Amino acid sequence: MTEEEQIRRAGPLTYRGRAIPTTTTDQRLLDRRGPTDWVHTDPWRVLRIQSEFVEGFGLLSELPSAVSVFGSARIEPGTRYYNLGVEVGRKLAEAGYATITGGGPGMMEAANKGAQERDGRSVGLGIELPFEQSLNPYVDVGMTFRYFFVRKTMFVKYAQAFVVLPGGFGTLDELFEAITLVQTRKVTRFPVVLVGSDFWGGLRDWIEGALLENGLIKSEDMDLVQQVDDPAEVVELIRRVHKDLERKNGQDS
Template structure:
């Protein structure tokens, strides 16, 4: 039996064997230890970061309306959560949305799979990690990123909303970043939906019982997130938000046209 060599993705590249480094680009960017020579490398890193933004913008600019789906990479295929992710991907595709995930296994694979099987567009935005995580087989358009913050920009910029399935630290990171962007008005008309009330119920209780009760957030901030067990309800919430956004844009355009016609 042939021994499998270690391998790692470097953006669009793949390295194996002795060429695999012992750290990732993110680790080296954030590492402040050791001699100061690393300071002279940062300007070159800026060019690499810029290239990742350009690649992401170029690949994703032509996408139809899309929804980003988050969830655990550790969800087994025979679990109810995986089946829910497949159902969600299928429902989004049937509603006319492209599905964007992190491109990995588990819930991400399920959502990509559902979209692909329903004839929709299935997108995966991968990330270089210390441990290898290959792009799942149901991704039609896959982009590999070195830096988390570039990848996160793509998750938000090209999505009409977030739907979050049960997940761990990475999923929580993405969830709370989305909520912060909505809370601070950085993005508007952007639904954030949690699928699985039993899984997310304890978190919502803590937010209400600790954050809200001690004044760390406003009572209205809880309205920024919707919890449901119904895939169709989650998809409908995205569609209704889009309808309101489009109606508001039409009203704004008509107001401008009316002012122009009146000579204002």
């Protein structure tokens, strides 16, 4: 790719060629090195962060019941896991759920594609990266964020469940953050579903063997994450948990 062809998107901004910054917005926010004049620019960053929250809330506030789907950007179309992601998106749409992904390629694209094929609401929440990664073509409603923590808030605030497809470090980050939020009751208890026991089985075994057996988590914490293989089971499990919560809330009131 030539210098003229290179593109970087940062929120609503687009840079090309030599105008592309050497760092991302997140890097500049988190980097404490450099001259002290950065201190005087932080209040302006607060306004930019605020604007991202406002834009995100405005974009997503009228969504129907939604499910956030996470997974690797590196899975190729036509592979077994990609097809699994497409089917998950289809099932969620058929059940009336909007599908929210990170908006990128791979498993995110697969879930968005499945949702779009069944006329479901397909949402992509992208992020500014050092390399260009535009929203995939199956996103009906999308936004590209500068700040990871703003984007993560949107994933949590507007979802009634998390569905986790095969993925790498980014997917694991989303998974364990979701588990922690539920465990600490920072969010209302809702289902976190791992799809693909052949992929996730080893991780669950490690959690049970290393964390549970050493007393680092409680036995009931193992129930915070459910594991399924059939995309239809994803929807059944989400509906069952929501019905149990509705019944419990009715009894408490």
